[in-house]
Amino acid sequence: MSQTFDLDAMLSAARRATRMLADCNPGEKNRALAAVADGLVARGAEIMAENARDMAEGQAAGLSPALLDRLRLDETRVAAMAEGVRQVVALPDPVGRIDGMTRRPNGLLVGRMRVPIGVIGMIYEARPNVTVDAAALCIKAGDAVILRGGREALHSNLVLTEVVRGGLVQAGLPPDAVQSIPDPDRQHVLRLIAAEGRIDAVIPRGGHELIRAIVQHARVPVIKHYQGICHVYVDRAADLDMAERIVFNAKVQRPGVCNAMETLLVHRDVAEAFLPRMLKKLSEAKVEIRGCAETCRLYPSAKPAKDGDFGCEFLDLIVAVRVVDGFEAARDHIHSYGSGHTEAIVTRDHATAQRFVREIDASSVMVNASTRFADGFEYGLGAEIGISTDRLHARGPMGVEELTTQKWVVYGEGQVRE
Amino acid sequence: MSQTFDLDAMLSAARRATRMLADCNPGEKNRALAAVADGLVARGAEIMAENARDMAEGQAAGLSPALLDRLRLDETRVAAMAEGVRQVVALPDPVGRIDGMTRRPNGLLVGRMRVPIGVIGMIYEARPNVTVDAAALCIKAGDAVILRGGREALHSNLVLTEVVRGGLVQAGLPPDAVQSIPDPDRQHVLRLIAAEGRIDAVIPRGGHELIRAIVQHARVPVIKHYQGICHVYVDRAADLDMAERIVFNAKVQRPGVCNAMETLLVHRDVAEAFLPRMLKKLSEAKVEIRGCAETCRLYPSAKPAKDGDFGCEFLDLIVAVRVVDGFEAARDHIHSYGSGHTEAIVTRDHATAQRFVREIDASSVMVNASTRFADGFEYGLGAEIGISTDRLHARGPMGVEELTTQKWVVYGEGQVRE
Secondary structure, eight states: OOOOOOHHHHHHHHHHHHHHHHTOOHHHHHHHHHHHHHHHHHTHHHHHHHHHHHHHHHHHTTOOHHHHHHHOOOHHHHHHHHHHHHHHHHSOOOTTOEEEEEEOTTSOEEEEEEEEOOEEEEEOOSOTHHHHHHHHHHHHHTOEEEEEOOGGGHHHHHHHHHHHHHHHHHTTOOGGGEEEOOOOOHHHHHHHHTOBTTBSEEEEBSOHHHHHHHHHHOOSOBOOBOOOOEEEEEOTTOOHHHHHHHHHHHHHSOTTSTTSEEEEEEEHHHHHHHHHHHHHHHHHTTOEEEEOHHHHHHSTTSEEOOTTTTTOOOOSSEEEEEEESSHHHHHHHHHHHOOSSEEEEEOSOHHHHHHHHHHOOSSEEEEEEOGGGOSTTTTTSSSOSEEEOOSSSOOEEEOTGGGEEEEEEEEEEEEOOO | OOOOOOHHHHHHHHHHHHHHHHTOOHHHHHHHHHHHHHHHHHTHHHHHHHHHHHHHHHHHTTOOHHHHHHHOOOHHHHHHHHHHHHHHHHSOOOTTOEEEEEEOTTSOEEEEEEEEOOEEEEEOOSOTHHHHHHHHHHHHHTOEEEEEOOGGGHHHHHHHHHHHHHHHHHTTOOGGGEEEOOOOOHHHHHHHHTOBTTBSEEEEBSOHHHHHHHHHHOOSOBOOBOOOOEEEEEOTTOOHHHHHHHHHHHHHSOTTSTTSEEEEEEEHHHHHHHHHHHHHHHHHTTOEEEEOHHHHHHSTTSEEOOTTTTTOOOOSSEEEEEEESSHHHHHHHHHHHOOSSEEEEEOSOHHHHHHHHHHOOSSEEEEEEOGGGOSTTTTTOSSOSEEEOOSSSOOEEEOTGGGEEEEEEEEEEEEOOO
């Protein structure tokens, strides 16, 4: 699969592809996506063979069992990727839709048309399914994408890219709408994110270090997919049975993802009634408890929390726990230690719920629901390319529509300005 | 007006102000804006005295008459600034509006609430009215703003900032929502645009060099307000009388602004019928014509266009003219030389008009209307902080709504994820 490659040529080919793709109608794009889904199934053996090379190299390099599991493709996972692409086919196509067309006093018709962003740079880590998800969403949005996945998934990503390009060719669309950088050398990432005017947006998904480095060196707009340091605040007026279900789900159901709870905040007035039973249940599920002094008093088998436990993205069966004096203390803790990803309150009190929704600054704010719902599919976007922790353009789960931009459309009858 | 100042303290104060401003209801913000408008009128003499200092320094430094005119404030201009602020009062307040609240299959209510972006850095040049416009729009949107105007308008900008802050104080809102950098040293701009996590967006409005420098050094998201290299394409099927009115208006009505036409493209089939009369009319209005070979043949008093005339933002009574072979040639010329700001076609042909709207990649595409309409007020936004030539977050005229972002709001009844 190794290829000679020229980033400049890649960028020029991507730009040419956008001109063709922007003008495709929804049917053409959907035929290409259907061909991609068929190709994934038909070429499953080839995909798994390339993935086996990555797995062998990963084992030799001593990757952790968790990373190796993320990397691994089998028939079920390949079928799931194909099914994901078919779901993208079924989504509404935002491109060309004109919103808010209104007639101005001088008779001009003015509205905003959704159009592709252009060339997207997608930088991500271990899981090869991101290659297919990102490609499918970009094709649907009419964007060209340059993919740069993790070094450990290189062979898998390259064969998946070939399958996607095959689907584009079959449908008569430009294959260069989807390209992968075949060389894991980091200098190519640095050149990609400095390609002002040639890349319209970079979407980095991954660890803290990756994103820091990209922000430092980017000369093109970046939509950061940063860490999730999510809190659940159990208010004085919480239904404690509901709180127990939500906290347990937010921590345990899938601890390794960005919308899992990392810190539990509990109102002092209910700490004694709530914490011992809650922490016992979490402990039974093998969750390690790191508590403030009051938490440790109420639940002596908790470890004392250290500096850095609050504000840490554990991505593991570990939870930091703090007893707070009230709503303001919870809010200030969240704004000091949170990452602006997803924050939840459990309460029966209407006014406190509304204050939480209004005053907490995060991409998702939730009342009486598990943080695990912060997800494009759960929100009805159909699929997501990731969860933006940035404030501009897209905030929270990003779907097809967030991969588009707009242009103003003005229809006149000869109007001139006075 | 000279102040000691500490950029770090300024940024912290701005962040604190956002927390208060984000929670204000529309009435409180509008009372502050009304107080700002009253203050501008009441303190007109003081404002003009500070402006006179800038004018004197500008004359001594040899500023051009055009720049001095931009800089000058008189009673009429101060009254116009106050009137502009009152118009912002009358705009709908986007903050807190929830769009698209829908019920998911599991019963969760999910919607998107508009919220302030946070702390905005606004970097601009000569005209002091931008200080007041930007401050008023940011207050309305619930954003704090750090203003950095041009060195030549320093005294004017500082007194205007004081007046705005006075209005905030009168209404009980935090004055640090609006701050100006009192020191023209460029190092402060460089520190401002590197203040990751402390500035949420930088909006640079100004010349090519200013914006290049900001893109090079920014570590925070930038919404560029770049140059306008706008084209009018007179199609084979144009109504030539209409084309004459539109071209004349787009070039002559106000040549020094970004939505003025810089290049005229004419279909070969109508060049002979159209160009001589059009260029004569433009010449009579003192417009200098720089034409392609065919243009010079049809209108011999045109100067031959040189390299660089196509793609130049003249901002003056100069126009580049080119005869093209058809729609595709016009489109390719626009994509090669344009800046993606505003592009117009004059045609009676429906299919060509629709192709132009679909295929031309610019923040505004217009059919049978003057490019001069690309403006927030003309589009119904009520006021604008500028015209974004970026593709992400905001594209084209930016009003109050574009100074906000969103957060997802989720109301549950104890739902957990399976």
